[in-house]
Amino acid sequence: MLQKILRRPDVEKCTGLKRSSIYAGVADGTFPKPVPLGPKAVGWLETDIVDWQKARIAERDASSAA
Template sequence: MLQRILRRPEVEAATGLKRSSIYEGMAAGTFPKTVPLSDKAVGWLESEIIAWQKARIAVRDGANEA
């Protein structure tokens, strides 16, 4: 099954985050990690970005309340 790989401008548009916030989230383990595409290019799996969005919505809606 093929998965779509998003480049940074698409990830920024989809999440509303800027580059620094994306990389800070990756370092903290709260944002999906990149997939290497070449020596100088990376991307993110669209499915992982969608899962991240759904998790943020669940937090907003209180789905993780104890």
């Protein structure tokens, strides 16, 4: 099955994060790593971004239930 690859502007729109926050999250392991597309191009698997969003929602729900 083919997966959709999102470029950074689309990832910013989906997550509400800006470039610096995305790359800071990648560096500290709290955001999915990009997939290399070429010498100077990267993208993120849409499924990785959706999973990241679901994890943030689960964290929110767990903290509000505590």
